[in-house]
Amino acid sequence: MPTKDKEIKIENDDEFKEFMLSQGLGDHSKVPVERVMFSRRVKAAFWFLRIYIIIMILMVIIGFAHVV
Numbered sequence: 001m002p003t004k005d006k007e008i009k010i011e012n013d014d015e016f017k018e019f020m021l022s023q024g025l026g027d028h029s030k031v032p033v034e035r036v037m038f039s040r041r042v043k044a045a046f047w048f049l050r051i052y053i054i055i056m057i058l059m060v061i062i063g064f065a066h067v068v
Contacts, residue, residue, distance in 0.1 A: 038046075
């Protein structure tokens with residue numbers, strides 16, 4: 001790595017460290033993460049997609065079974 005790239009990397013690292021400290025996040029592993037709660041509509045849509053995928057896979061298997 002050329003020295004100019006090393007200097008830019010060091011500057012970027014310093015800026016990142018300053019930003020993290022200014023936000024009160026000195027340790028990266030302690031970033032607060034909240035779990036997302038999905039609505040009933042979204043949960044129902046995902047269950048529909050799972051069932052749809054299973055039905056499509058079964059239809060493909062049945063289709064190949066008739067060809068062979």
